Amino acid sequence: MKTIKWEQWGEETFARARDEGRAVFLWITYRGCRACAQMEEESFADPKIAEKINTQFVPIRVDRDEHPDINRHFQRVFGVMLAKEDGWPLTLFLAPDRTPLYVAAYVPDEARDGMMGLETLLDLVAKKYAEDPEGFAQKGKEALEQLAPRQSIEATQIDPDALSKILSKQIVDVYDSKHGGYGETPKHHHVALLMAALELHTYAGEVEPLHSLRHTLDSMLEAPIWDEDAGGFYCCTLDEAWQIPQQRKSLAENAVLAFVLIRADQALNEGAPHYREAAYRIGDWALRSMKDPASGLCINGVIDGEDDPRIFTAPNALIVMALLTMARSEERYRPDALELLHRLMETMLSGLQLRHQLGTSDATTYLVDYAALGLALLTAYDLTRNEHFLATAGEIAGAAIRRFYDRGFWAVGDGEWNDPTVFVDTTLPSPAATITHVLHRLSKELDEDYAPFVHQTLAVASYQLMRRPIAKAGMAEVALQVYGEGSK
Secondary structure, X not given: OOOOOOEOOOHHHHHHHXXXXXXXXXXXXXXXXXXXXXXHHXXXXXXXXXHHHHHHEXXXXXXXXXXXXXXXXXXXXXXXXXXXXXXXXXXXXXXXXXXXXXXXXXXXOOOEOOEOOHHHHHHHHHHHHHHOHHHHOHHHHHHHHHHOOOOOOXXXXXXXXXXXXXXXXXXXXXXXXXXXXXXXXXXXXXXXXXXXXXXXXXXXXXXXXXXXXXXXXXXXXXXXXXXXXXXXXXXXXXXXXXXXXXXXXXXXXXXXXXXXXXXXXXXXOOOOHHHHXXXXXXXXXXXXXXXXXXXXXEOOEEEOOEEEOOOEHHHHHHHHHHXXXXXXXXXXXXXXXXXXXXXXXXXXXXXXXXXXXXXXXXXOOEHXXXXXXXXHHHHHHHHHOOHHHHHHHHHHXXXXXXXXXXXXXXXXXXOOOOXXXXXXXXXXXXXXXXXXXXXXXXHHHOOHHHHHHHHHHHHHHHHHHOOOHHHHHHHHHHHHHHHOOOOO
């Protein structure tokens, strides 16, 4: 049976495509993606399709979690070329110089519902590339020009009072008043909006966003999206009422949700003990079921009842942050959290270079890891008042500035695709928002020299923040903390 001979992303693979005069078939996926699994089962399992991919193209498969820079770059390309929201899988055809030729998402094996079948698409792309490679690449070149960093920025003054009103209204507008949650199905937790709702309550006493948060948390805890047996939330549901969960649990998402639950209880003057108990169950799930005995770190999550055994820096840093936050009200989490932080630093940090994933030779570093570790170290300092944690957070933030910062923009990573991030949240607050929060804390606790990086970053984001902050709720939360301190 023919199978696709997937290659690794790298110069050697693209050089082979160039030498052989073939375009690259790039497929970006992630573990637990239903549409990705469906495309593999329907399209890639077809021997005719596998043969065409192998003979007409050079196939490359990329996991979004392992290569967030490649994923981010081509999600942006997808958005420009098709004017659609990002998603997975991404199915792309590239020239050997990485110029996009054609982009799509899920592609069925045969034509249906207005979508071209993959076998037909493969033949069409191969023919067009053979006949006129330069002309075929023109639309992709134009897309890359649109994505190139601008020489100037549109900046505006951030008014925290106006920002809080705009953000509050936008959160209420997308709030599902019947079932809780925000937006349409598939329904996700939208952790950044939950955190922004808490900040709006803290800053301006906004009642409606806090009500939406309480309704959302209560609804999720009473529905099957909450794993009553093992603890932890599934990643999303396919219905409005949280009743049909996708069977995937993410360590990173649960870590931040646990933090939200603790903060929500605090915002209600410790009037929501069921939130605290749910956070503790997430902590217990992580320590009991997610720990890798060999490294002492936590694995990435669970998919359809099976462990995703990969180990990444950012999810471990986030669960450390959550456990340390729990330790303020439940002392038993303190030793486990500090031990996990020690293991994380010992295993993933060399000098001031952070590994993204354990067990790989890829030396690319990513902003998300530095931002999450900085947050964990500051939380350790808050709990212990040990100056070592504060100083180390400063060193990690300094390394992040040197690697990823450029005049208010933050790059996803320091690899081949060094695109500046747009400060849009995904399932979690954006890495740019997290590192800006870390720098703001450091400017108050350690050294005022960090403050200019905070203000320049917010200046870059300001034009979008004052118009549609809901898409950048993580950055809006930071802006309220920075500019709202003197106005309350």
